[in-house]
Amino acid sequence: MPRLQAVFWDVDGTLADTEMDGHRPAFNQAFADLGWGWQWNRAEYQRLLAIPGGTQRVAQYAIERGEVLDATQLEDLRRCKQLHYLNRIRGGAVSLRPGVSRLLNQLVHAGLQQWIVTSSGRASVEALLEGLFANADVPFDGVVSANDVERHKPYPDPYLCALERSGADLDGSVAIEDSAAGLIAAHEASLSCLVTPSLWDQQLPKQLHRACAVFNHLGEATLPHLQTSGPPCAKGMVTLEYLQSLVDSTC
Known part of the structure; x- marks a missing residue:
């Protein structure tokens, strides 16, 4: 029987x-600082979230507007936006x-490996991480x-890289x-995947059949989760034991 490792x-x-x-908001502040004249409202940003990764999102939006951004402009935006983002996190x-x-x-x-795998x-x-774990040890290995892969999600490359490195x-x-x-x-990396859906992703409902389990969030003792699919999860909280059950199952 396989044991949960990561x-x-x-x-x-x-x-x-x-x-x-x-x-x-960080993007919008950066657009203003650089004099680009762009502004993303909630509806527009929700649409753009179908494009994974901020730089790719900006580049695609520029193409839609009939504009071409070079590498220097994209890097200037990234740096400026990053400062505003960090300030908001702090x-x-x-x-x-x-x-x-x-x-x-x-x-x-439990001594298990934890890795971040992202298109950011x-x-x-x-x-x-600096903002969320400022006064505590960062729990990730x-x-x-x-920056680590050429092809981002939805390609499996980020997860394949994480499997190799871990x-x-x-x-x-x-x-x-x-x-x-x-x-x-x-799913394309053949990984078991638990999903806590973002409210902003309009494409996700069509893909949830690929998930091993779906919850509105991971749950707290005072705020139990709502489960919509997957093996039953006791006490309203996703735990190490529950993740092990996903490994044990054939989902």
């Missing part, structure tokens, strides 16, 4: 609700989703970001995702 966490929307109150604009801190700590105490750039990940067995690993792109990437 948990691979997506970042934006999975660890924390970063998109609408973190990344979007200001408390973003917090961990329910049950995330509890499960992270449980897995740390490394700088964005580092900013979030490694990061696979947009040395974890495929049948002893679980991914936790919130988006269609992330779920497809995990």
